[in-house]
Amino acid sequence: MKAYVYLENGIFLNAKAFGASGTFLGELVFNTSLTGYQEIISDPSYAGQFIVFSMPEIGIVGTNDDDNESEEIFASGIVIRELNNYFSNFRAKESLQTYLKKHNKIGIYDIDTRFLVKMIRDNGNLRAIISTEISNKEELKEKLNLSAKFDQINFVKNVSTKKIYSHKNGAWNHNTKKFNPSQKNSKKLAVIDYGVKKNILNELVEVGFEVDVFPYNTKAKDLIALYEQKKIHGVFLSNGPGEPKILKDEILEIKKLVKAKIPILGICLGHQLLSNAFGYETYKMKFGQHGANHPVLNLENKKIEITAQNHNYNVPEELCEVAIITHRNLFGDNVEGVRYKDYPIISVQHHPESSSGPHESKYIFKEFMNLM
Structure with missing residues (x-):
């Protein structure tokens, strides 16, 4: 699927989507961990946020039943550079794509995460909207502007x-x-x-x-x-x-x-x-x-x-x-x-x-x- 990304600083980007389809709102933050993406994604502390992984390739170890930090995913979605949909780990039960789809969360890839990490580092966390349904920049901007501010939501x-x-x-x-x-x-x-x-x-x-x-x-x-x-x-x-x-x-x-x-x-x-x-x-x-x-x-x-x-x-x-x-x-x-x-x-x-x-x-x- 194609995905369209609009950030509150006016930047508009294209990407590919996996997992769930739809329109998702959240705050963009980056994580520098090299391992443990399932634990990170399922951490309730990421509620309302898009997690940008600085590790360039995500998905190789799949997902399993034991490493979830909660029963649900409360993060808005994940942003990665390269999706590896072939998983290879003796504990894995399903792919990252299947895992996200099951929890109705979006992931996007084929996007320059290094650019995003540097931008967040320089400008601070940014509100974002990611959609597989809306491709118009102005429509995405309007939806983002009408949404509640992150700091005002009781998650x-x-x-x-x-x-x-x-x-x-x-x-x-x-x-x-x-x-x-x-x-x-x-x-x-x-x-x-x-x-x-x-x-x-x-x-x-x-x-x-x-x-x-x-x-x-x-x-x-x-x-x-x-x-x-x-x-x-x-x-x-x-x-x-x-x-x-x-x-x-x-x-x-x-x-x-x-x-x-x-x-x-x-x-x-x-x-x-x-x-x-x-x-x-x-x-x-x-x-x-x-x-x-x-x-x-x-x-x-x-x-x-x-x-x-x-x-x-x-x-x-x-x-x-x-x-x-x-x-x-x-x-x-x-x-x-x-x-x-x-x-x-x-x-x-x-x-x-x-x-x-x-x-x-x-x-x-x-x-x-x-x-x-």
Whole structure:
């Protein structure tokens, strides 16, 4: 299929499409990972975005049933240079094209992704419209101009679970590694699902947590009651998509959890929401940080960790007034992790669950267990 691309800066491009047909809107971001495209595509934190892969050839390992980070794809679509529809991997069940079509998402290829990555790098993230139906530039421009701005959309309510459930699978071998209720020193953890990745849940189980996942709009009073009854021992604030500052109700509930001195771990969006709950507003980065190869300096042991990243927003330097800065990103010197001074709370911007990505930061889950 032919595809037509219009960007908010006026650039109009032609490409070829695979997967679903139709007209799709989103924000254009680039990802520098060399592997793990299925985990990236299925990460709920990409809701409302087109993922531009800087890796030039995508598709060779196909897709499988185990590597999805969520049951649905919430990203608007993907943009790649070269599609390899022949897949060759012993775990593969279907091609990338079949995978996207099944989830009703578009992919486009035969487009200069290096040009797009450099443009995003220089100009920042761009809103885009991609269509297999509309070829007229002015019509595409009008539809894009009439669409909601990315920073004004609450994506969290769409990606979060609608009901409480227990997660028992551990890391990697999903069929055999499960939570054992008789496991010594286990702790019960309430996970607030703002768009949580399955592999985060797996790693929490792996270190010994008994995990229950709650909807994004769970009230703090209900969690505080569970904590006082020792039915939970802490709260995890998950990753997720979109502008954190518009989640005013969620921030208000987090403030109540903080006041109750409940142990909390935040990752990515959870990290940002904690900053806002303490009164330190997050800000939008020029083009965000998306990839599995970002060096982060652990300021406590002076070691460099190679991390997976996926965020457009960050916490301010002024957060050091209430928290000790524990990690810094060496690509931009921005704050990557904190430990709050007067509360049992730690949070990080990067993804220590390591899928897709390295393993150097997985200790954070054990650190949270020890904090409890």
